[in-house]
Amino acid sequence: MxxxxxxxxxxxxxxxxxxxxxxxxxxxxxxxxxxxxxxxxxxxxxxxxxxxxxxxxxxxxxxxxxxxxxxxxxxxxxxxxxxxxxxxxxxxxxxxxxxxxxxxxxxxxxxxxxxxxxxxxxxxxxxxxxxxxxxxxxxxxxxxxxxxxxxxxxxxxxxxxxxxxxxxxxxxxxxxxxxxxxxxxxxxxxxxxxxxxxxxxxxRSLKRKGAHDFAIPNDLAAIAGLVSDIEATLSREEVPDMVGAALGLALDELLTNTVSYGYPDNGWHEILVDLEVTPGCVDLTVRDDGRAFDPLQSPEPDLSGEIEDREVGGLGIHFVRTLADELSYARERGWNVLRLRKRFAPEAALDSSGG
Incomplete structure (x- = not known):
């Protein structure tokens, strides 16, 4: 030149x-x-x-x-x-x-x-x-x-x-x-x-009873602590332990995929998780400003194939889909917003406590 x-x-x-x-x-x-x-x-x-x-x-x-x-x-x-x-x-x-x-x-x-x-x-x-x-x-x-x-x-x-x-x-x-x-x-x-x-x-509104907010940096080491905090919060809100554990596992999968693949700039970012518990229902919202990605568009994994041949993250997203009663995605103001709703029978809370 x-x-x-x-x-x-x-x-x-x-x-x-x-x-x-x-x-x-x-x-x-x-x-x-x-x-x-x-x-x-x-x-x-x-x-x-x-x-x-x-x-x-x-x-x-x-x-x-x-x-x-x-x-x-x-x-x-x-x-x-x-x-x-x-x-x-x-x-x-x-x-x-x-x-x-x-x-x-x-x-x-x-x-x-x-x-x-x-x-x-x-x-x-x-x-x-x-x-x-x-x-x-x-x-x-x-x-x-x-x-x-x-x-x-x-x-x-x-x-x-x-x-x-x-x-x-x-x-x-x-x-x-x-x-x-x-x-x-x-x-x-x-x-x-x-x-x-x-x-x-x-x-827009003062926080409602049963609403909780969490935040972590885009660091894999921070995920376990957040999941533990959310499972403890769900327990205090009298959500059955089995439901809380399943939601914790789903959240772990979602956050691991986001942190691992969502930030090509390698910069510092904050991921927000909102939790709202009402009688018989848990609403979980995960927000991140990583690259646009709609997990609902991911193809269903081939469960008959060898594990090493399956797409990275495919099983995790499949589990989230299976767990959720309602699941939606939107790109809002440069953020990925994934909303998950899980319903449970109120009497299950009594069964899990031995009542």
Missing amino acids: TASSVTPHARTPDERLAAEIARLLRPQRFPSRRDLELAGVAGEGAGAYAFYDAFWLPGRVLALGAAQVRRGGTAGALRASALHRLLRAALALQVEPAETLDLAESAYAAEFPGDDFDLAFATLDPATGRFAGFGRGHYCLSVGAQASEGEGLLPEGSVLWLAVGARTLGAVAAEAPEFGMDDLAARLREASGPGAALVGVTL
């Missing part, structure tokens, strides 16, 4: 490196859920980098974060990346909000003395609607367009907004997410100007 045949990039290598670091700051897209909906946006301003984040803490508490570093280029992108990790680590400690902020600030200042930034975070318990938030610099925390003092109760249908790069949000923040949170966040981002970052969450 001659030098004259190479098409020059419009940006310098430093600019492309900074853009790639900024891309890696984008959080995992939040899935559609029965109890809440979330959306966020972040933009690159002149000489600044901004990001938002959303992830689950132990105890099924949702953590939200947003930050802006007032420096451009690779140096700014690296600082934003460091601040992102510091915020996640500090929130994971689950200490008081003021202490969380102090930890992140002091660690950042030790590495980048004199650098200014805006930072805000909030936690939300979807089971109760209770939230708490804190921040520094140019930021705002509000329910709709009404600024919050730092903690409160989020009513069903209202939106909790967290933003940096601005101290107040415009009138759009007061609107209900009639056309979805993505639409509302995009319009609010336009009104906030370049370089701002914001994230919002709305409660």
